[in-house]
Amino acid sequence: MSLETAKRVLRIEAQAIEGLIARLDARFDQAVELLFACKGRVVVTGMGKSGLIWRKIAATFSSTGTPSVFLHPAEALHGDLGMLVREDVLLAISYGGETEEIIALLETIQRLNIPLVTLTGNPRSTLAAASDVVIDISVKEEACSLNLAPTASTAASLAMGDALAMALLERRGFGPGDFAALHPGGRLGKRFLRVSHLMHSGAAVPQVDVGAKMPDVIYEMSAKGLGMTTVVEHGNHLAGLFTDGDLRRLMQRRKGATLELTAGECMTRNPVTIAPDELASRALNLMEQRKITSVVVVDAEKRVQGVVHLHDLWTLELF
Numbered sequence: 527m528s529l530e531t532a533k534r535v536l537r538i539e540a541q542a543i544e545g546l547i548a549r550l551d552a553r554f555d556q557a558v559e560l561l562f563a564c565k566g567r568v569v570v571t572g573m574g575k576s577g578l579i580w581r582k583i584a585a586t587f588s589s590t591g592t593p594s595v596f597l598h599p600a601e602a603l604h605g606d607l608g609m610l611v612r613e614d615v616l617l618a619i620s621y622g623g624e625t626e627e628i629i630a631l632l633e634t635i636q637r638l639n640i641p642l643v644t645l646t647g648n649p650r651s652t653l654a655a656a657s658d659v660v661i662d663i664s665v666k667e668e669a670c671s672l673n674l675a676p677t678a679s680t681a682a683s684l685a686m687g688d689a690l691a692m693a694l695l696e697r698r699g700f701g702p703g704d705f706a707a708l709h710p711g712g713r714l715g716k717r718f719l720r721v722s723h724l725m726h727s728g729a730a731v732p733q734v735d736v737g738a739k740m741p742d743v744i745y746e747m748s749a750k751g752l753g754m755t756t757v758v759e760h761g762n763h764l765a766g767l768f769t770d771g772d773l774r775r776l777m778q779r780r781k782g783a784t785l786e787l788t789a790g791e792c793m794t795r796n797p798v799t800i801a802p803d804e805l806a807s808r809a810l811n812l813m814e815q816r817k818i819t820s821v822v823v824v825d826a827e828k829r830v831q832g833v834v835h836l837h838d839l840w841t842l843e844l845f
Contacts, residue, residue: 535669535677542678542687543667549662549762555666557643557659558693561592564641566613568594572574572601573627575676576683583687590691599627607634616643619687621663621679623651645683661686684716715810717785721809722802724839725823725832726752733758733830736765736790743768743789752835760827764822766793798826810839 561568570584571577577598577756586592597609597616602763610616616635620628623646635642638655644657647664654660663686669677732750734743736759746755747770768789776784776792799822800809809821813836823832 538667538669538682539678540737542682546682546686551681553659553661557590557661557690558697560641560643560659560695561615561694564615566611568592568675569597569610569614569616569618570594571597571599571628572597572619573625573682579680579684580619582688586691590695592694600632603627603630608636610638610640615641618642618653619683620653621647623648623769624651628653645686647679719806721800721804721806721823721834724806725834727832731754731830731833733791738789740787752820752833755791755832756822758830764824764828764830766795767822769798773840797822806839
């Protein structure tokens with residue numbers, strides 16, 4: 527019985543969301559452009575369960591490049607109206623379009639000349655009539671067996687809010703780097719760390735000159751513990767790379783007669799490199815694709831900035 531109820535609820539809510547697609551029209555684009563042009567904040571408001579849903583949407587806006595806050599309409603009538611200022615845009619959610627607390631905000635909105643975008647299941651409502659843009663989020667039925675508890679309607683409003691947020695994200699050209707800047711903490715923050723935050727730098731970078739003899743090369747690799755060393759010339763410009771694997775193959779090939787060779791004679795030229803401002807995920811992808819354990823970090827002039835090692839990425843549990 528419970529399983530059948532769950533299937534029915536999910537089916538009704540899925541149909542409610544799918545039903546929004548056919549009703550999308552130019553008004554959605556108008557809403558996106560109005561929100562995009564906002565010079566202040568997108569102030570989101572809604573009562574009851576709609577308000578709970580739209581607290582999440584306000585957070586999604588903020589985390590994807592659109593500054594947003596949630597304004598409780600009842601609290602607004604008792605002092606929080608000061609949150610609304612000129613150049614804001616008000617985004618209201620009211621399924622019936624007659625929520626008294628939101629209707630009571632209209633005078634202030636009009637006085638401050640604040641644009642109003644409304645999501646409602648009743649496009650002929652008082653709130654809709656006062657709005658600059660109205661988006662229809664009506665549903666045929668609630669998933670509640672009594673057709674009373676907001677279920678399909680709240681699922682539809684959440685989906686439409688996400689659609690607005692993602693359309694704005696693309697309209698702003700918001701990319702992974704922007705996302706990383708707004709998510710510095712937790713697992714997401716780790717995933718979007720820059721290479722410059724993870725690389726071994728300064729004295730920790732294994733480095734020898736192209737003219738260094740193999741005993742010095744081996745000593746440098748052992749001392750720095752990364753299983754490789756960068757090979758530089760003309761100061762700090764990358765000339766090549768020499769690894770533990772290169773050493774083993776060299777000794778097998780020359781049967782131990784290697785000590786008089788120089789780093790420049792044995793190194794791998796044009797090794798895989800990455801810029802310091804690239805994401806750590808990019809470094810990991812490079813290592814997996816090339817089946818290597820280290821990537822040299824260089825600037826635009828090919829000067830060595832550091833080395834990022836596979837173990838550094840594994841330790842962070844990025845993925």
